[in-house]
Amino acid sequence: MAVVPSSFLSLLVLCGGLCYAAASPLNQIQESYPDSAVVTRVRQAETRIEQQLQRKSSGTKKLALDQILLDVVAPISEVDPQFLSVTIDSGDISRNWSGITFTAQRIINMARGLAPAMLRVGGTSGDYLIFNSSTAETVQQSNFTMTPQQWDEVNKFVETVGWDFVFGLNALLRTPYPNGSWDSDNARMLLSYSTSRKLYRPVGAWKWCATEPDMWGTAIPAEDHAKDFLTLRDLVAEEKTLGKMLIGPDVAYKMDYFTEFIQSLPQGLLSATTYHQYYGNGSTAKLPQCYDVNLLDSLIHVAVYFQASTEALQPQADLWLGETSSFYGSGAPNLSNTYVAGFLWLDKLGIAAVVGHKRVFRHDFIGGYFALLDANQNPLPDYWLSLLYKKLVGTKVVYVNGSLEYGRYLRVYAHCAKAPYPAGSVVLLLLNTNFTTATAELLNEDLASSYRDVFWLSPPAGDLTSTSVLLNGVLLELVDNRDLPHLVPAEDSPGSSLSVPSISFGFVVFRDTKIPAFLSVTIGSGDISRNWSGITFTAQRIINMAGGLAPAMLRVGGTDGDFLIFNPLLNKQQWDEVNKFVETVGWDFVFGLNALLRTPYPNGSWDSDNARMLLSYSTSKNYTVQWELGNEPDMWGTAIPAEDHAKDFLTLGDLVAEEKTVGKMLIGPDVAYSMDYFTEFIQSLPEGVLSATTYHQYYGNGNTAKLAQCYDVNLLDSYIHDAIDFQDTTEALQPQANVWLGETSSFYDGGAPHLSDTYVAGFMWLDKLGVAAVVGHKRVFRQDFIGGSYSLLDGDQNPLPDYWLSLLYKKLVGTKVLYIKGSLDYGRNLRSYAHCAKPPYPAGSVVLLLLNTNFTTATVELLNEELASSYRDVFWLSPPTGNLTSTSVLLNGVLLELVDNRDLPHLVPAEDSPGSSLSVPSISFGFVVFKDTKIPACTS
Numbered sequence: 001m002a003v004v005p006s007s008f009l010s011l012l013v014l015c016g017g018l019c020y021a022a023a024s025p026l027n028q029i030q031e032s033y034p035d036s037a038v039v040t041r042v043r044q045a046e047t048r049i050e051q052q053l054q055r056k057s058s059g060t061k062k063l064a065l066d067q068i069l070l071d072v073v074a075p076i077s078e079v080d081p082q083f084l085s086v087t088i089d090s091g092d093i094s095r096n097w098s099g100i101t102f103t104a105q106r107i108i109n110m111a112r113g114l115a116p117a118m119l120r121v122g123g124t125s126g127d128y129l130i131f132n133s134s135t136a137e138t139v140q141q142s143n144f145t146m147t148p149q150q151w152d153e154v155n156k157f158v159e160t161v162g163w164d165f166v167f168g169l170n171a172l173l174r175t176p177y178p179n180g181s182w183d184s185d186n187a188r189m190l191l192s193y194s195t196s197r198k199l200y201r202p203v204g205a206w207k208w209c210a211t212e213p214d215m216w217g218t219a220i221p222a223e224d225h226a227k228d229f230l231t232l233r234d235l236v237a238e239e240k241t242l243g244k245m246l247i248g249p250d251v252a253y254k255m256d257y258f259t260e261f262i263q264s265l266p267q268g269l270l271s272a273t274t275y276h277q278y279y280g281n282g283s284t285a286k287l288p289q290c291y292d293v294n295l296l297d298s299l300i301h302v303a304v305y306f307q308a309s310t311e312a313l314q315p316q317a318d319l320w321l322g323e324t325s326s327f328y329g330s331g332a333p334n335l336s337n338t339y340v341a342g343f344l345w346l347d348k349l350g351i352a353a354v355v356g357h358k359r360v361f362r363h364d365f366i367g368g369y370f371a372l373l374d375a376n377q378n379p380l381p382d383y384w385l386s387l388l389y390k391k392l393v394g395t396k397v398v399y400v401n402g403s404l405e406y407g408r409y410l411r412v413y414a415h416c417a418k419a420p421y422p423a424g425s426v427v428l429l430l431l432n433t434n435f436t437t438a439t440a441e442l443l444n445e446d447l448a449s450s451y452r453d454v455f456w457l458s459p460p461a462g463d464l465t466s467t468s469v470l471l472n473g474v475l476l477e478l479v480d481n482r483d484l485p486h487l488v489p490a491e492d493s494p495g496s497s498l499s500v501p502s503i504s505f506g507f508v509v510f511r512d513t514k515i516p517a518f519l520s521v522t523i524g525s526g527d528i529s530r531n532w533s534g535i536t537f538t539a540q541r542i543i544n545m546a547g548g549l550a551p552a553m554l555r556v557g558g559t560d561g562d563f564l565i566f567n568p569l570l571n572k573q574q575w576d577e578v579n580k581f582v583e584t585v586g587w588d589f590v591f592g593l594n595a596l597l598r599t600p601y602p603n604g605s606w607d608s609d610n611a612r613m614l615l616s617y618s619t620s621k622n623y624t625v626q627w628e629l630g631n632e633p634d635m636w637g638t639a640i641p642a643e644d645h646a647k648d649f650l651t652l653g654d655l656v657a658e659e660k661t662v663g664k665m666l667i668g669p670d671v672a673y674s675m676d677y678f679t680e681f682i683q684s685l686p687e688g689v690l691s692a693t694t695y696h697q698y699y700g701n702g703n704t705a706k707l708a709q710c711y712d713v714n715l716l717d718s719y720i721h722d723a724i725d726f727q728d729t730t731e732a733l734q735p736q737a738n739v740w741l742g743e744t745s746s747f748y749d750g751g752a753p754h755l756s757d758t759y760v761a762g763f764m765w766l767d768k769l770g771v772a773a774v775v776g777h778k779r780v781f782r783q784d785f786i787g788g789s790y791s792l793l794d795g796d797q798n799p800l801p802d803y804w805l806s807l808l809y810k811k812l813v814g815t816k817v818l819y820i821k822g823s824l825d826y827g828r829n830l831r832s833y834a835h836c837a838k839p840p841y842p843a844g845s846v847v848l849l850l851l852n853t854n855f856t857t858a859t860v861e862l863l864n865e866e867l868a869s870s871y872r873d874v875f876w877l878s879p880p881t882g883n884l885t886s887t888s889v890l891l892n893g894v895l896l897e898l899v900d901n902r903d904l905p906h907l908v909p910a911e912d913s914p915g916s917s918l919s920v921p922s923i924s925f926g927f928v929v930f931k932d933t934k935i936p937a938c939t940s
Contacts, residue, residue, distance in 0.1 A: 068412055068428070068498070069401040069443040076399040080318070080358040082164065084349065084389055085118040086365040086372065087323055088154075090126035090168060093146045100366055100377070102157035106482045110379060111365075113387045113484050115162035120322065120361050121154065122168030122250065124212065129170050131190040148193060155197075166247060171213065171228060174220075182228035184235050191239040212276065213261075214254035222257045225249065226264035233269055244735070245271035250322050252276050255305060262314045267653075268688020268736075272358065273310045274322030277302065279344055282369065285332035287464065290340040291433040291503065296347045297406045303355045311356075315657060315664045316688050318358035324348065325363045331370030339381045339459035339466050341370075343431055346385060346505050350413030350429050353397045354404060362386065374467070381457070381469040384476045385505075388455055391487055392427045392507050394418040400428075410438045410500060417509050422840035426513050430498075431505040438500040446513040448496045453489035456506035464503070518778070519769065519809055520587075521549065521785040521792065522743055523578075524558040535786055535797070537581035541902045545799060546785070548807050548904050550586035554578075555742065555781050557592030557631050557670070564594050566614040575614070579623045588626070590667060595630030595648060598640075606648035608655050615659040626665035627652060628742075632696060633681075634674035642677045645669060646684035653689055665691035670742050672696050675725055682734045692778065693730045694742030697722060699764055702747035702756060702789065707884065710746070710760040711853040711923065716767045717826045723775045724824075731776075738778035744768065745783045751790025759801045759879035759886050761790075763851055766805060766925050770833030770849050773817045774824060782806065794887070801877075801889040804896045805925075808875055811907055812847045812927050814838040818937060829854045830920060836938035837929050844934040846870075851925040858920040866933040868916045873909035876926035884923070 092100070101107060128144040131151070158165045169190070173183040213225050229246055236244055246269060249261040253276070262273055279285075279295055289295050303321075310319045326336040326344045335341060345362070352360050362382075364371040372383040398414040410432055417425035426447065432438050442448045459466040460475065469476055472490045479485050489509070498508065523535075536542060556578065566575070582589045593614070597607040606629075618625050629652050630636075633645050649666055656664055666689060669681045673696070682693055699705075699715055709715050723741075730739045746756040746764045755761060765782070772780050782802075784791040792803040816836040823833055830852055837845035846867065852858050862868040879886040880895070889896055892910040899905050909929070918928065 066410055066438055067401075067441045067443055068447070076354065077356045077397045079353050079395050079397060081116045081395055082118045083353065083357075083359055083395065084114065084386055085120065085163075085359050085361045086114065087120040087122060087361050087363045088365050089123040089363070089367060090121055090129055091123060092367060093121070093125075093129065093150055097150065097153065102153050102160075104377075106478070107377060108157075108161055109482060109484055110373065110383065110478075111157070111161040111163065114390055116164075117390075118164040118166055118359065118361070119154075119158050119365070120166045120168070122166070122323070123363075124215075126168035126170060128172065130173075131186055131193070133189040133193060151190070151193070152197070155194075165243075166245075168250070169232070171220075171225070181224075182231055184231055187232070188235055188239065191235060191241050195239050195241050212252040213249055214251045214257040222249070222260035223264045226261050229265060229269060247272045247274055247320070247322070250274045250276065255309070258306065259309050259313065262309065262317075265314070266686075267314060267657075268316055268686055270314055270317045271736075272318040272320045273306070273314055274320045275306050276323040277321060277348075278325060278328040280327050282327035282329040282332040282336060285327045285335055287335060287340060290326070290335060290464075291343045293407055293409055293411075293433055296344070296411070296433075297408075299348060299351050300355075300404050300406070303351055303357065307355050307357065311664075312657075312660075316691075319356065320359040320361065321348075321352055321357055322361050323363045324360060325370035327370065330368035333369050334465050336369040337371070337374060337380050337467055338464065339457075339469050340464040342381055342385045342457065342469075342505055343433065345382050346389075346429060347411055347431055349389065350411065351404070353415070354399070354413060379476075379478065380467060381459075384469050384471070385457060387484070388457070388471075388487060388507060392418055392421075392455065392509060393429070394427070398426060409433045410440060412440070417511075419839040420842050421509060421511060424513050426510045428508045428510070429505075430500055430508060432500045432502060435502050437502050440498045440500055442496055442498055444513075447510050449494050450510040450513050451494060452492040452498075453509040453511060454492050454506065455487065455489050455509070456501065456504065458501065458504045458506075518773065518780060518813075518815065519549065519806055520553040520555065520779050520781045522555040522557065522781050522783045523785050524556075524560065524783070524787060537577050537584075539797075541898070542797060543581075543585055544902060544904055545793065545803065545898075546581075546585040546587065549810050551588075552810075553588040553590055553626075553779060553781070554582050554785070555590045555592070555628070557590075557628055557743070558783075559631055563596070565597075566610055566617075572617065575617070575623075576621070579618075579621070579625070589624065589663075590626040590628060590665070592628040592631050592670070593652070595633065595640075595645070596636070605644075606651055608651055611652070612655055612659065615655060615661050618663075619659050619661050622662060624662040626663045626667060626691070627656065627661075628667045628670055628694070630668065631670050632672040633669055634671045634677040642669070642680035643684045646681050649685060649689060667692045667694055667740065667742070670694045670696065675729070678726065679729055679733070682730065682737075685734070687734060687736055690734055690737045692738040692740045693726070693734060694740045695722075695726050696743040697741060697768075698745060698748040700747050702749040702752040705747045705752035705755055707755060707760060710755060710884075711763045713827055713829055713831075713853055716764065716831070716853075717828075719768060720771055720775075720824055720826070723771055723777065727775045727777065739776065740779040740781065741768075741772055741777055742781050743783045744780060745790035747790065750788040753789045754885050756788075756790040757794060757800050757887055758884065759877075759889050760884040762801055762805045762877065762889075762925055763853065765802050766809075766849060767831055767851055769809065770831070771824070773835070774819070774833060799896075799898065800887055801879075804889050804891070805877060807904070808877070808891075808907060808927060812838055812841075812875065812929060813849070814847070814938075816938060818846065818935075830858050830860065832860075836935075837931075841929060841931060844932065844939040846930045846933050846935055846938060848928045848930070849925075850920055850928060852920045852922055855922050857922050860918040860920055862916055862918060864933075864935075866935050867930050869914050870930040870933045871914060872912040872918075873929040873931060874912050874926065875907065875909050875929070876921065876924065878921065878924045878926075 130145050132145050132147055169187045171182060173186055174180045175183045229248060233246060249258060251258045258275060307319050310317055325331060326341045349360060366373045366377060372380060372386060374380055394416040396416040400412045400414050403413055413429040415427050417427040456472055458470050460468050460470055471487060593611045595606060597610055598604045599607045629648055649668060653666055669678060671678045678695060697719060727739050730737055745751060746761045769780060786793045786797060792800060792806060794800055814836040818834040820832055820834050833849040835847050837847040876892055878890050880888050880890060
């Protein structure tokens with residue numbers, strides 16, 4: 001980290017830790033940045049973020065500092081699985097990686113403990129670094145030369161330990177120096193070499209950025225540096241690199257430079273914006289600063305500002321804290337490398353997650369006082385803190401009332417806990433900066449009644465400057481100087497309070513709070529005109545059944561959506577009802593806007609006035625809504641070409657930016673079937689506009705459907721080719737976008753009566769979920785949640801067989817998809833798919849989705865020893881008395897029904913012993929969980 005001149009952050013240093021900058025960063029940028037419109041947009045975004053956080057506390061009286069209240073309805077944000085990541089300084093390359101032995105098992109073990117993560121190699125030296133493309137094993141190198149051998153070493157290392165990789169290119173190679181354009185010749189050499197070596201992972205291996213351009217002695221304006229990124233974009237495309245993410249600007253602190261830079265780039269070019277942050281100068285740092293709440297608080301407004309700037313000016317980009325530690329200048333000796341620095345590190349992770357940052361890069365993995373490993377490659381206290389964070393803290397951020405208020409001596413942050421803790425578990429990150437024990441009152445009954453695992457970190461003998469650390473009183477150290485130890489919790493009983501030891505920090509996991517998506521659902525737009533077709537969104541029965549499918553996304557869309565007008569005088573109540581419902585049950589929300597409002601009709605451009613009304617109202621209510629535009633445009637009677645419809649989406653993108661909507665995802669085109677229309681549409685849009693492409697799929701017309709079609713393997717197979725086509729086309733033309741099966745069920749036109757609403761339709765539903773996951777789709781939207789023969793709930797809001805199938809899927813099936821040999825072959829009478837099982841099953845468990853379309857029992861030979869030797873839980877669904885058209889369903893022979901006509905029942909498995917074969921009953925389907933396979937794909 002370079003020395004920081006006078007600035008917002010350096011003011012904290014000049015005050016010696018006794019006074020703190022009171023001026024808003026926005027006031028600073030207003031003074032130095034001439035574009036008042038941009039300043040206004042950023043200010044509005046900042047206000048919106050702060051209001052969103054305050055909204056979580058609405059209706060709650062001001063709490064004492066020792067009271068903990070969580071908003072348990074829905075996560076406030078979600079971080080990336082690689083949220084906690086690390087850096088290695090570019091200068092280490094000139095020192096031959098500063099003695100790091102990338103092949104040493106000890107280093108590999110400690111690095112793997114932090115996976116998944118991203119390694120950033122960057123820093124001031126990066127802008128003086130030259131890649132020497134000679135492939136000779138030994139190359140004469142200057143202080144600023146990197147050899148192919150060194151490049152190979154670090155790439156093999158990240159592949160081995162399961163990290164991704166971002167590298168900072170030299171941006172000070174310019175022609176003519178210093179005010180000319182970027183000279184990309186050396187970067188081209190490195191990119192070309194990387195592509196030729198296929199280093200080393202199939203996707204996401206390389207990302208490119210520069211380092212602290214606001215600190216360069218040379219005067220390269222932000223606008224010119226933005227042009228350098230356009231050159232880099234073209235270079236990445238020309239060299240066909242495996243990694244395509246562009247990340248920047250990696251500013252040291254200058255907010256005006258950051259704002260001008262991202263404002264100068266087209267939306268969609270940056271995958272992430274980045275800034276750096278330290279709490280002060282390591283050469284002048286003092287012990288009390290490390291737990292000074294005023295210094296800890298100084299990050300809050302800075303983080304909110306950078307988040308707001310990114311959301312206002314580059315809404316498609318994530319925000320990463322691209323380099324950070326305690327103090328710059330390699331850290332503070334006897335502080336940054338000791339226990340006390342953990343206050344700064346853990347609090348920073350908490351704030352960044354709440355504000356909405358997606359990744360935080362810790363400087364440095366090895367080297368300097370501020371590193372995770374010391375110069376002898378021994379783990380320092382912050383390494384153990386990071387290891388615990390990786391073990392316990394999930395991606396979903398739960399809001400703690402007052403967690404961004406200033407002056408908190410007891411600092412609390414919360415996430416959903418990570419597997420193998422069961423779904424619904426919560427982990428608190430707790431820091432007590434006082435020298436007295438705190439007793440925290442737990443205001444959530446879910447927490448107070450839960451058993452707890454405590455992982456408390458403290459210094460030996462109370463020495464805050466110790467380079468060792470205790471976990472629940474036991475010294476943390478490597479086993480045999482090489483292997484990571486087991487991190488064993490202390491168990492604590494339920495209670496309404498929590499004791500937090502003085503001047504220390506740690507984690508408390510509440511194991512069974514049950515605090516409330518691949519499988520998602522729809523409601524037809526036409527239901528709005530029928531006042532939601534009688535759905536009572538506040539009925540506990542409906543809330544319970546919907547909550548059972550969480551996490552999920554609700555899509556409100558359909559043919560009627562293109563005839564729907566929002567009238568703020570008449571429709572506000574309906575809009576409020578559905579938004580409150582999805583928040584209550586823990587779903588996300590996507591809404592299909594009317595695309596047939598056009599001027600002049602039918603061949604003019606999209607008339608967005610009515611959509612603006614709806615977006616503006618949604619913003620005023622802080623509703624998080626994602627947006628579709630039009631439904632099945634390939635079916636419209638009017639002739640609106642795909643290219644013109646793509647222009648409509650650009651208009652919608654501008655509208656979303658102007659109205660500062662909370663939800664920013666654009667999703668489309670929602671075609672009925674036309675691959676030509678789909679292809680032309682997504683080809684007409686610049687990359688980065690769409691978050692997901694969508695298409696619809698049904699197996700035929702509900703008016704003509706026959707019983708035998710529901711388990712006809714040829715009809716089931718017909719979906720495979722379609723799914724692969726839409727996946728491949730999206731990956732080729734919109735590689736940043738996911739593919740969603742945006743509307744689907746058994747048969748269209750409301751489904752087939754006495755088929756779509758019965759047991760037999762489950763063959764189509766379960767098989768489709770299996771195929772879609774294997775080909776790479778990210779979400780599947782079931783038409784309809786309520787209404788029509790093809791729904792999950794019938795007209796009286798009773799659960800149909802496919803609801804119970806969906807509930808089991810949500811309970812058992814994890815996000816990792818395992819490949820079964822032949823799972824996409826045609827003509828399979830016995831159809832099988834596999835995923836890693838969901839918690840509370842232990843890591844390494846596998847769930848098979850099995851369908852037997854024959855009228856005879858099948859015996860399956862298990863060729864994997866891991867499966868054959870495992871105990872199994874069987875969840876088998878069958879129709880009562882063998883009636884395939886029954887609207888009821890049995891789980892292991894027991895009728896599935898609501899308890900007291902309101903509550904979901906326990907889904908109890910049948911237990912089965914290990915064996916080399918598996919019996920699959922005739923003409924039926926279900927799930928088998930292999931509980932202890934220890935398959936590596938499901939343990940990492």
